[in-house]
Amino acid sequence: MHMVVGVALAVLFFYFSRWTRLDTVSWLLSTILPYFVFLIIVVFQSEIRRALAYFGQTAVPAGISRMNRTESTEEIMLAVERLAANKTGALIVIERNIGLRTYVESGVTLDAVLSFDLLVTIFNHDMPLHDGAVIVQNNRIAAAACFLPLTVKPRLSKDLGTRHRAAIGITEETDALAIVVSEETGSVAFTHDGQIERGLDLNDLRLKMREAVGAKRPAQSIPAAVESTHERPSTS
Numbered sequence: 716m717h718m719v720v721g722v723a724l725a726v727l728f729f730y731f732s733r734w735t736r737l738d739t740v741s742w743l744l745s746t747i748l749p750y751f752v753f754l755i756i757v758v759f760q761s762e763i764r765r766a767l768a769y770f771g772q773t774a775v776p777a778g779i780s781r782m783n784r785t786e787s788t789e790e791i792m793l794a795v796e797r798l799a800a801n802k803t804g805a806l807i808v809i810e811r812n813i814g815l816r817t818y819v820e821s822g823v824t825l826d827a828v829l830s831f832d833l834l835v836t837i838f839n840h841d842m843p844l845h846d847g848a849v850i851v852q853n854n855r856i857a858a859a860a861c862f863l864p865l866t867v868k869p870r871l872s873k874d875l876g877t878r879h880r881a882a883i884g885i886t887e888e889t890d891a892l893a894i895v896v897s898e899e900t901g902s903v904a905f906t907h908d909g910q911i912e913r914g915l916d917l918n919d920l921r922l923k924m925r926e927a928v929g930a931k932r933p934a935q936s937i938p939a940a941v942e943s944t945h946e947r948p949s950t951s
Contacts, residue, residue: 804898822861
């Protein structure tokens with residue numbers, strides 16, 4: 716808002732200088748103002764990109780670039796449960812309608828089937844790919860160790876680390892979803908539309924994920940689904 720006000724004041728001052736016949740000031744501002752178009756594009760590039768992507772979504776069928784709802788969500792939930800229990804830091808980004816190709820190319824390309832075992836293995840401290848984000852596209856792990864933009868929001872809790880700030884940043888830039896597991900506390904956070912919800916249990920996270928990706932809730936209750944996680948083989 717401060718930058719918007721600054722640009723508006725410069726334009727108003729330009730017309731004021733013409734009205735009061737301040738020829739030198741008017742000439743200077745008339746020379747500079749055309750470059751304000753480039754300034755606006757640079758300063759507001761994130762907002763412009765989000766606006767264009769939003770308008771572009773109307774031309775794309777809603778089902779394109781979305782994950783298989785139930786199966787993929789459950790694999791992610793199982794992995795998050797194991798990572799949180801072991802206090803293993805993790806950042807999982809799920810692509811929706813806006814492509815994440817730029818961020819995929821910043822990491823190590825995998826193009827592997829999404830699974831509980833692979834997610835847990837990637838974020839293992841002894842693995843070279845554990846530091847960075849995993850990006851999920853259409854039921855597949857597109858890449859690992861990806862670099863994401865950090866949020867520049869000034870009013871964030873100081874105990875939010877780089878993973879949390881990156882999760883907020885990517886959901887500000889795109890319509891992606893992000894799940895963060897804290898390495899210090901093992902707590903789970905869910906991020907969407909630039910907003911973060913922290914301290915979620917697995918049931919809450921599962922519901923929020925299904926709601927966000929438009930998944931239908933399975934017939935079995937959530938506690939039953941949680942019980943089934945104990946049948947997974949150990950990866951430790």
